[in-house]
Amino acid sequence: IVSGAVSERIQFKGYLLYSVFITAFLYPVIGHWIWGQGWLAAKGFIDFAGSTVVHSVGGWAALAGALVLGPRIGRFPKHGARPIRGHSLTLAALGVFILWFGWYGFNPGSTVSGTDPRIAMIAVTTTLAAAAGAVSSMTFAWLRYKTPDVSLTLGGTIGGLVGITAGTANVSPLDSIIIGAIAGILYVLGVALLDKLRIDDPVGAVPAHAFCGAWGTLAVGLFSSTADAPGLFYGGGTGLLATQLLGVASVFVAAFGTMYLFFRVIDKTVGLRVSKEDELKGLDLVEHSTEAYADFNITASND
Template identity: 60%
Template structure:
């Protein structure tokens, strides 16, 4: 009997030894799955936090634009500049909520525009996807940036009502349609330019050139400010009233760009480091190049050109900030700094009055940055890439300039776009808003 019990005892002993091992393996598997879920949850939460912090930085750029535009124009226009920047964000937010977001990121079968997600319908209450809200907020501040670019180019001579209509239409229609061509798949769609491999990571063309070309249309339809050009075509400088204010505005914009470009990852990971570096180097190079070329051309290092050089470098690197090297970003910024000075001078000679250089900074340098994203692509440069970049640049100009020109002309022929010559002499602040920016003194300069 004892001999018969030995195999049974051995079997029980073996089970006793191996049973904990089987249980441990199951426990390890559960632990691995639990840890993976926890890591994913942390990353997801970090993505939300980073994207919304970046959105806040881009929103703060509205203050930068307001300061730059006000500083580069006359004291009698400062209130109007502040009101336009306040309202183009406010009107733009509502327009983008109602229509623009759906046109830009809604589902599409054609690749031309979205047909869903109007009025934030992609988020369906408490049980909806919260990412839609975070993504909408980040894209909303981008849309407002495109609209506010125009403010400086049409400064000192535009009716406030006409500007409000423009702001709404740009954020509801002009900006989102092109955005859907280039960025539609970021949520639901798949734009036709995107399908060709168009590179515009953070919007040199989608945001800045669209705004810049709209600004060009507005400046042409409005015509120059009174006294800007003499009877024989001579160019007369109209100095801005507060260069320190403009300088602070540029620094704020530079700060905001650290949300604009790195934030376009919508992901809190290591990829943002290179984008931060590229953004900063391009801006610094733009300042140096603009200062040097203005020093050569005007015999003095011009402060206005140097400030715009920073913005030119920032706009120039926006398209390629994630796919070019730091060294390439310096080259892109240097070229942008030269381009912005030459463009400002050229537009002045063409009698296109742009008080703050918005067309040159955003339109022209935005086009350069988009081309540069292909020319300096770290993964390789091909004819196909360059061709696609050029197609995108041309499409942006035709679409934005064409639609904005029609819009400004329509406003001009209906409610009127420009204030009268007498009102312009008094100042758009007192005429349109009944207020002075500086109540301790009054001036017509």
């Protein structure tokens, strides 16, 4: 999750350091809070498969990294923003469908039992939310930008999957469509917000994982229809919603705050960002002494 937001300008040693830190320290602590009978679990916080534990943690860490690193060269001219397009939407689409397929292990697999009767319904809500995220993001982008943007549609699909992950075992199929559709729209708005704030996130990791993860977690407090933990719209009052809000806020403070400080420490000690010259040459060559596309040549931009 984090690697996409910091791509094309982070040193490889910085990448290794933050990867180890998140895996060894940050994720286990927050995972314990929610999945390890920690204080949020004791309050009744619900995150079935990781909208917060996995996705929001990664998304907030990605935001911290993008802020400390700053934007790629040429991404934000003096006025406005200049998109730096990915070289293959075909590969991007393939990646999204691989992720979608993998989500059937991620969400139904979180039952940790091959005989759990909830597995089929979890697969249904996962599918519907992803499809709703794809349709809503495409439609909203079409209305907002006058074109059904493929990149935003792909990101909205991921947003729908992230959004349903917390409540996939607790919500109805109809509600999963609503959750996924809102997540898709939220993704498009999130990308626009980062551009306005001049925060460079090459793959939209922050909108997809942080924003949609937070939304999906809060949505449990609205749409949960289980007898033991009903949400606001199912007669449960505001108790569960308040607990979900507390969890989202706590994880934001812990994940973003910790990683912002950690990225700052890396930046001031071993170094985080590559030099301007190295960034222009390309990190495949500079960091790994190889070329992804050997026949590519660096050319001057008219901009």
